[in-house]
Amino acid sequence: AAGVIQSPRHLIKEKRETATLKCYPIPRHDTVYWYQQGPGQDPQFLISFYEKMQSDKGSIPDRFSAQQFSDYHSELNMSSLELGDSALYFCASSFTDRVRTEAFFGQGTRLTVV
Amino acid sequence: DQQVKQNSPSLSVQEGRISILNCDYTNSMFDYFLWYKKYPAEGPTFLISISSIKDKNEDGRFTVFLNKSAKHLSLHIVPSQPGDSAVYFCAASDQTGANNLFFGTGTRLTVIP
Numbered sequence: 001a002a003g004v005i006q007s008p009r010h011l012i013k014e015k016r017e018t019a020t021l022k023c024y025p026i027p028r029h030d031t032v033y034w035y036q037q038g039p040g041q042d043p044q045f046l047i048s049f050y051e052k053m054q055s056d057k058g059s060i061p062d063r064f065s066a067q068q069f070s071d072y073h074s075e076l077n078m079s080s081l082e083l084g085d086s087a088l089y090f091c092a093s094s095f096t097d098r099v100r101t102e103a104f105f106g107q108g109t110r111l112t113v114v
Numbered sequence: 115d116q117q118v119k120q121n122s123p124s125l126s127v128q129e130g131r132i133s134i135l136n137c138d139y140t141n142s143m144f145d146y147f148l149w150y151k152k153y154p155a156e157g158p159t160f161l162i163s164i165s166s167i168k169d170k171n172e173d174g175r176f177t178v179f180l181n182k183s184a185k186h187l188s189l190h191i192v193p194s195q196p197g198d199s200a201v202y203f204c205a206a207s208d209q210t211g212a213n214n215l216f217f218g219t220g221t222r223l224t225v226i227p
Binding site for chain 2: 004006033035041042043044045090092102103104105106107108
């Protein structure tokens with residue numbers, strides 16, 4: 001079965017550079033979530049989109065932005081990267097139809113800022 | 115402020131015995147709870163969930179119990195198998211409609227053959 005696909009799997013950037021992470025949700029899923037998991041930390045919710053509109057915002061820095069496109073894929077744009085942005089970034093998707101369903105996660109993008 | 119807490123960072127259990135993983139939460143608005151299993155270098159994998167209208171949900175070897183008054187839930191794995199060794203995250207979702215998940219810090223389960 002198709003799963004959530006994230007690209008790239010690994011990314012190395014220098015401080016102050018820009019990075020773009022991509023997420024392709026499971027087909028027919030209408031909600032995308034982004035999470036950041038720092039070393040030794042639990043996943044922290046960043047932002048979510050439902051039907052291409054931002055639905056909720058968590059602890060996402062102002063240097064980050066995200067959007068969901070017409071084909072439901074999402075991109076997380078990160079500018080002015082800092083060393084502390086080094087983390088595993090997970091995307092998850094779910095189908096939301098007034099019934100709670102679980103979110104399915106991608107394998108994550110490991111971002112290393114040097 | 116951590117709204118979902120897993121106070122045991124690790125747990126070791128003999129194969130065939132019961133594994134009990136615990137999770138506490140503080141937000142009374144949470145009404146949907148999930149357990150995820152995570153292997154190294156992989157994304158979390160959904161394991162089992164429970165709605166706040168229930169106090170128990172069972173799926174094969176996995177059972178989740180919810181005690182709303184205590185704001186506590188637990189995951190029981192019976193019998194435990196070596197393949198169950200992973201990090202288990204408890205997650206909760208509130209009633210605001212956004213469905214974003216709040217995660218605990220995880221418990222690393224090691225099942226000893």
